[in-house]
Every structure is written in C-alpha cells, then in structure tokens.
Amino acid sequence: MERSAEASRRIARISSHLQPPSSQMEEISLLRRSNCRSKGGAPGFKVAILGAAGGIGQPLALLMKMNPLVSVLHLYDVVNTPGVTADISHMDTGAVVRGFLGQPQLESALIGMDLVIIPAGVPRKPGMTRDDLFNINAGIVRTLCEGIAKWCPNAIVNVISNPVNSTVPIAAEVFKQAGTYDPKHLLGVTTLDVVRANTFVAEVLGINPREVSVPVVGGHAGVTILPLLSQVNPPYSFTTEEIRYLTDRIQNGGTEVVEAKAGAGSATLSMAYAAAKFADACLRGLRGDAGIVECSFVASQVTELPFFASKVRLGRSGAEEIFPLGPLNEFERAGLEKAKKELAGSIQKGVSFIRK
Numbered sequence: 001m002e003r004s005a006e007a008s009r010r011i012a013r014i015s016s017h018l019q020p021p022s023s024q025m026e027e028i029s030l031l032r033r034s035n036c037r038s039k040g041g042a043p044g045f046k047v048a049i050l051g052a053a054g055g056i057g058q059p060l061a062l063l064m065k066m067n068p069l070v071s072v073l074h075l076y077d078v079v080n081t082p083g084v085t086a087d088i089s090h091m092d093t094g095a096v097v098r099g100f101l102g103q104p105q106l107e108s109a110l111i112g113m114d115l116v117i118i119p120a121g122v123p124r125k126p127g128m129t130r131d132d133l134f135n136i137n138a139g140i141v142r143t144l145c146e147g148i149a150k151w152c153p154n155a156i157v158n159v160i161s162n163p164v165n166s167t168v169p170i171a172a173e174v175f176k177q178a179g180t181y182d183p184k185h186l187l188g189v190t191t192l193d194v195v196r197a198n199t200f201v202a203e204v205l206g207i208n209p210r211e212v213s214v215p216v217v218g219g220h221a222g223v224t225i226l227p228l229l230s231q232v233n234p235p236y237s238f239t240t241e242e243i244r245y246l247t248d249r250i251q252n253g254g255t256e257v258v259e260a261k262a263g264a265g266s267a268t269l270s271m272a273y274a275a276a277k278f279a280d281a282c283l284r285g286l287r288g289d290a291g292i293v294e295c296s297f298v299a300s301q302v303t304e305l306p307f308f309a310s311k312v313r314l315g316r317s318g319a320e321e322i323f324p325l326g327p328l329n330e331f332e333r334a335g336l337e338k339a340k341k342e343l344a345g346s347i348q349k350g351v352s353f354i355r356k
Ligand SMILES: NC(=O)C1=CN([C@@H]2O[C@H](COP(=O)(O)OP(=O)(O)OC[C@H]3O[C@@H](n4cnc5c(N)ncnc54)[C@H](O)[C@@H]3O)[C@@H](O)[C@H]2O)C=CC1
Pocket: 050, 051, 052, 053, 054, 055, 056, 057, 076, 077, 078, 079, 119, 120, 121, 122, 123, 124, 133, 137, 140, 143, 144, 159, 160, 161, 162, 163, 164, 189, 190, 191, 192, 193, 220, 265, 266, 267, 268, 271
C-alpha cells in the first residue's frame, strides 16, 4: 500500500516524461535533462496510443516512433507504460515519447493530440468470437472515448479494440452524448483484413503482395468481412474454387492466428503493422496529401446500415469521402446480404450499450 502510494507520487511528479527505475536515478536523470538543449516541438503530428503496453500497443508504438510525420508520441495504458516508454524513447528517431499510467493520467495523455489510436482491451482465446469480448471491451472503449470527448474532441480516432462492429458505434454514441461527434473523425481499423487479403491473393496468384490491392468491405468479424475479389487492382480473374478458398481464409484470418497462438492472444504483430499503415494514411491525409484511399469501418450511407466498411478518402478533416461499393458479382451480393444481417445486430448492440 505504502509502496504503491509512493510509486503513484513519483509517476505524477514526472508525468511529462518516462519513469526511471529508482528515485536516485530519477534525481540524476531529471538533473541531466534540465541541462539538455533540446527544445522539443519539432513539426509534425501528436499521436496517442491507448493500450500502448499490450500485444498490439508495443509494436505499434515502435512503428509510430519510426514515422517521420509524428513529432510527439503519447503512450497510455493501465499497466507497464513506464518501461515501454523508457525503451521506445531510446530509438534515435524524431518523435518525443511520453508515458502515462492509469486513469488519473488520461487527461495529460490526450490533451493536444491530433490522432488517437485505441488498441486497449482483451483479445480472443480459441473458441471465442469477437463478440464474446463485448462485455469487457465495451466499457473500456466507452471510458477512453469519454476522455477523448473531454480532452481532445477534435482528434481523429482509430478504433482497433474488438468487436470493432460494436465498439465504433459505442464511440459514436459517447461522442454524440458529449456533443463532440464528427463522423469524419471516427474510423474503425479494418486494415488487417485488407493486408491479409493482399497477402493471400498474392500467394494464390504467385505475385508480390505489394503489387495487388484487394478492397475488403462490410465489417470486421466473420461473414461481415467481405473481400471484393471482382475488384482486385490490377484486375485478375479467379476460379470458383479460388474465390471460395480466399473468401474463407480472409474471413477467418483472425481465428487462424488465435488458434495458432493457442491461448496466448490474437494477431498483434501483423495488426500493429496494419494499424501503423492506417495511421500513416490518416496523418498523410491530415497533412493534405491528395488521393489517400483506405478501407475503414465508418458512419456511412453506402448501405442502409449506419456504419459500414468501404473505401474511404482520407484528408485534412478525416474520412472526407466514402466510395460506393461498385459493381458486385452474384457471390459478393449474397455475401453482402449475410454481412448486413450480422452487422445490423452488432451495431445495434453497441448503440444500446450507451443509450440504455
Ligand atoms: N481491429 C483489428 O483488426 C484487431 C483488433 N484486435 C483487438 O485489439 C485489442 C487488443 O489486443 P492485444 O493488444 O492483443 O491485447 P493485450 O491484452 O495484449 O493488450 C491490451 C492492452 O490494453 C490495456 N488496457 C486494458 N484496459 C485498459 C484501459 N481501460 N485503458 C487503457 N489500456 C487498457 C491492457 O493493460 C493491455 O496492455 C483486442 O480487443 C483485440 O481483439 C486485435 C487484432 C486485430
């Protein structure tokens, strides 16, 4: 008890930077830092990762520290951020890294952020669906979004925590209640589905995955993950057998990893890669780069559902344009009907969680 109170005081004193291992070290490092000539404040964007000490959070922090568009990187979690922050902060790239531990430091973690990425929450174990995570992760996402609404209401928000099909509607409802909702700022991260689709399609075709782009629409769970193989760029044709194999593998890519990890969690490394890719696209959009298009689960009028993943053009104000689905073949039209049925329930579950 005594020790944890002292630890909290120490963390509070140095909340603007990382936590050294002992109080003596702290004095020395603060003294040394006070002599540093660094002014900080290089041009670039301020990015916070909430859940930064987790399986996704740590490699994502590493990748964001390597991103030249990032000037300040805030790492927030309810455990272990001092160590992760100390570690990442030694990388000789431009971003200044600061760690924040626990709810009392959420405000400092969020103030001034341009982009907030949320991988906080529990992952699946074998035999579970993403929806089985709802009971724990819904509350986590709600609390973090309440903080975003208060302390960085204009930030772009990337939601990774599952079930994405429900956590994005939860975030939207929290922002609506706070009066800060801007649908263009709220993006569910479905990039891993696209990354997997590119990889598996390239494997079947015997080409480099970097040379193919597969749109994946719908949502981020089972049948709601709908790859549009008829719209692969550049165009390729597939046999019926290939289409069935690829659709099944893309829809169950997450489960493939969960089973291979056998109780040790779900995709973390490929997810961090995908999240970093998506965050980079958001930052390039914020910078004003033209023609940035990614798939994302957003508020949408592409179907009759209030949220849907499809191709989105990212710009200075976030998701600036949402593209229609384009022509679908019969197999994809049938898949779309299945996806919409499941998505409707997951969206409603998220909305009801906040409105109840
Ligand atoms: N959107 C997508 O494509 C994917 C989503 N996910 C989801 O991402 C989430 C995280 O996965 P992992 O990193 O593997 O889990 P993990 O358990 O390794 O890490 C989660 C981190 O969240 C932290 N956390 C818990 N409550 C928190 C709170 N209230 N505030 C801040 N941090 C909190 C934990 O302390 C932990 O460090 C899971 O829900 C998982 O299902 C995973 C892979 C792909």
